[in-house]
Amino acid sequence: MIGAVEAGGTKIVCAVGTSPDNLVEERFPTTTPEETIGRIRSFFEAQQKDRGEKLNAIGIGTFGPADIDPASATFGRITTTPKEGWQNADFAGPLRDAFQVPVAFDTDVNAAAVGEGKWGAAKGLSDYIYITIGTGIGGGVVSGGNVVHGRMHPEIGHLLIPHDRAADPFAGSCPYHGDCLEGLASGPAIGKRWNVDGAHLLPDDHEAWTLQAEYLALACVNLTVSLSPQCIILGGGVMEQTQLFPMIEERVTRVLNGYLEAPAIVPPGLGNKAGILGAFALAASS
């Protein structure tokens, strides 16, 4: 029996089950580390009690930046996040202590990438990228069948892309980098630029989506020349605007201009379950 946690900057999804088909889930908002980890613990404890069975492993896919290096002294902690109260918070530690089981800990997007590779849009692929475009932008990279960690983990949301300020004078909303990808193309960036309370309030044919397709295409081009992926999966709330997919594909092909073939650009095969199934997969393989 496995416990899985998908920890986003705004909400937590917890699940317990023995296979991806029989997960029981609970969702609640992400608040302070103490309260949030306490609620995860309570859910797991209640599930153990109900089933008369103990967890064998826990998998966490978390927002970041986070220390996901098992060899590090601070493994299992959130690091320099702008999210209040979470700087240096120990996430894996309290759950490992409470349940005395192995806790797999990786970023939410790495977990989702693993899930998509196991059961979703990247099934059978060795080189692909999973990107979520929502409150923030993040990505998990799989290269040669392995999740790319590197020194820490990629932070694809902070890619720099050409930004024509004559066409789009919006200065960008990233508190660290201004007009990086996240600053130009996250949900909050779209809302701020067009002065609406949520990107989803803009009509499907609004010029916002032309600009959005352009920025996401430029990011896909940069990832293509850096990693030569077979496929780029675009998920998250903003990509519920499915009209974006053909617009992005057309632009990626146009910008690459025949020098390289464009990768397939597709929605997640697991829909909004990529994160929690990925956390499950992390624990199952730990």
Add this chain to the structure above:
Amino acid sequence: MIGAVEAGGTKIVCAVGTSPDNLVEERFPTTTPEETIGRIRSFFEAQQKDRGEKLNAIGIGTFGPADIDPASATFGRITTTPKEGWQNADFAGPLRDAFQVPVAFDTDVNAAAVGEGKWGAAKGLSDYIYITIGTGIGGGVVSGGNVVHGRMHPEIGHLLIPHDRAADPFAGSCPYHGDCLEGLASGPAIGKRWNVDGAHLLPDDHEAWTLQAEYLALACVNLTVSLSPQCIILGGGVMEQTQLFPMIEERVTRVLNGYLEAPAIVPPGLGNKAGILGAFALAASS
């Protein structure tokens, strides 16, 4: 006894030896495929005759794009290069036929990255990038100890970076993408922008180098957020302007702005031998 070939867009380096310490080299310009491969063959044949010994393997690190997938029907060929006469040219095939030995075939920059990891600036590292900035810009990526191939291979020279046309009205020199990294920061791009016959003719304190450091820093930032490398090695003719290294490091740290740590940014440990030693390493491990 191993034969190694470093094939650049303008010159070929061939070497024969039994270890990296005893290579005998020959250099000549890259002309047509027939003439160039003919000269490589003649050099290897002469070395075999002189030493009374046969080659056991050949390693080629080549300019690209090239088909480096051993499972592909067109493995060993150059593909869509702008270099005249080389489109779809078979490079590995004629040498395999002539010498009847295994021919390892990868990009020049992947070979150099392997060489730097084995004997150079990235010795012992698992995640690093080797970039050469000269006639063109190319890079080899090592992630988790493995060379990143992906669907084909990365083409880092064609990264897109912010380009402030008010500060730098130069439209870029890349025939495919205009102002991609190579279009803005290769040797020929620098020469064209400042109207000189070679970037090396510009004085060390020319404003060209401030702009160059800026562009290379933006590319290093994009590679850092995509791959989280421990180290980025910058080589090639343009980087003989060693004043660029601290300028680039300072800018990478400034642009990352504390969100991520900057990787080390260093010259190749093998100097201009990274390519040929990398080709040797490719063959030795084949």
